[in-house]
Amino acid sequence: MATIVLKSREFRREREGGWRELEALVERVERKGHSSLTSDELSRLPSLYRATLSSLAVARAISLDQNLLLYLEGLSTRAYLCVYAKRSFFWPLVQEFFLARFSMLVYQQQRLLLFSVGLLLLGILVGYSMVLGSPELFYSFVSPEMAQGRSPASSRDELLSILQHTESKASALSTFASFLFTHNAKIGLLCFSLGVLMGAPVLLLLFSNGLTLGAFGAVYASRGLGFSFWAWVLPHGVTELLAVCLSGVAGFMLAHAVIFPGVYRRVDSLMLRGREAALIMLGAVALFFIAALLEGFFRQLVTSELIRYSVVLGTSGFWLWYFRRAKGAA
């Protein structure tokens, strides 16, 4: 016996060319992306990947060469990532999301959305009727920094001045809009993340948001300013409250996944719903942005109640159309 014949060595000799070729391709993709490959190389990538995976399976069965096994394991992982973790471009994704995906997802969750909206309306109703009955409750629903001096003790003129307040300097308005957006979106994101805690924080957030709004409404209504108050709130409020409710929907989806995992393990159920919930949350952030623009600019520039109410109708009509559009597709 002149030389020792090892099956694993012969196996390696036969297949090594393919591995090296794949390694070179993978290295280029890792450094410069898929676009650096020619179309020919690009079509070879998946088949080389599969061949290497099968080499790995064979090597596990016949080879005890640790270095070879680790190499194949690593190469397979890298190639797997090249094949399954493609880089994507931003704009096509954004387009697809807002034109189709977002409205579809929301439409599918319409029951949760109705629940969230109902919860918010209930909060408004409770806040409104309680403060109307006993005005001192206002202070327990609304924090001082939120009230900005408005309270049941304020005079009619003080209350009215806020509703009619206009700001002509564009710079101050953009700061205001920007602040509103970041503040609201941050709360929305927290609402989404807190959904994991069985949804209790989400319930609380939606309801207390309603309470605050209802309390303000009652204070204004008691001075006969109800009509003007809603004209002041709703032009941006429709969009903003919808965004709050959508954050609520996203949070509830996570809560639902944790509490009722169905046939899945809890982590898997969280994963399945979490991916959809995150997309809804992204849409909600966009809605917060639109609402902040309306609140920061439109509300401060336009005081005519007729125009304010037509914007209310316009935005509600638009969102209704936008989300029901998916009905045909679903």
Add this chain to the structure above:
Amino acid sequence: MRPVEELSYTLSTPEGVPISCTLAPIASRLLALILDGLLLGLLGMGILLLVWLSAPTLLASDGFLSALLLLVVFVLRNFYFVLAEIYLGGQTLGKRVIKLRVICRDGGPITPGILLARNLTRELELFFPLAFLAQPEMLVTNSPGIIRLASIFWLVALVLLPIMNQHRARLGDLIAGTLVIRAPEHKLMPDLTEETSNNAFTFSESQLSIYGIKELQALEGILRVDEQRLNLATLESVSEKIQRKIMWQGAQSSPEVFLQAFYTAQRKRLEKELLFGRRKEDKSVITNKAQHNDLDEV
């Protein structure tokens, strides 16, 4: 002293062959995060500088500056991570430097939606606790003690989540079903058995039935140490130990040549056993020759 144990995760690929990967250690993930944080700071300042250079008059009204600052900070801190991961295929720049990758727990493709899901919780997981550290009174104003305690408990639990589960997943990872692994980088070295050209050593069956796979691969490790750093003393002691153990009576030569030959013969023997479905993990597994023969006859 033992090396830190590495957690591995077996990924089931859509092709049906499982691949095992090494989960990224917490420390390297933290390091990548710090790098990303530094980069974010630089990026934010760079954008401001650019606006200032291109339109200094706009910034004259300080209202615009603060509006821009607010917006830039928000977009950067909430969307930098997801955009970088979408664009670079599961890596932020920090992860790229530290060589980490995001993968899906179920082995499926990593879509932008999944990357979004794992990064939308950063507000709660990262920035909220940071803000809390900077201003502890923010969270705890005018709420009853029990609520305060519960909030702090949740916050701590959230931050410590990655070290409390077997996959080192943070909340975003759980929601998106992702894991962070260390990008593998193993070089393929020449097969050690190639170097055994002639068969000057012959080992008997009984001499080769002592050691198992674990010892074989430990020997491989010793033989693969870089040429320059090749430790003659180690080779010598290992070779002596083996010779004593297998009661080697044959020719004496340099330890390296002997070990090479022994490795080749041992590997051939163990691989042959493997083909028969007998995996001898280490030397404590005693192969019962007679029993095998019985089974073979049946």
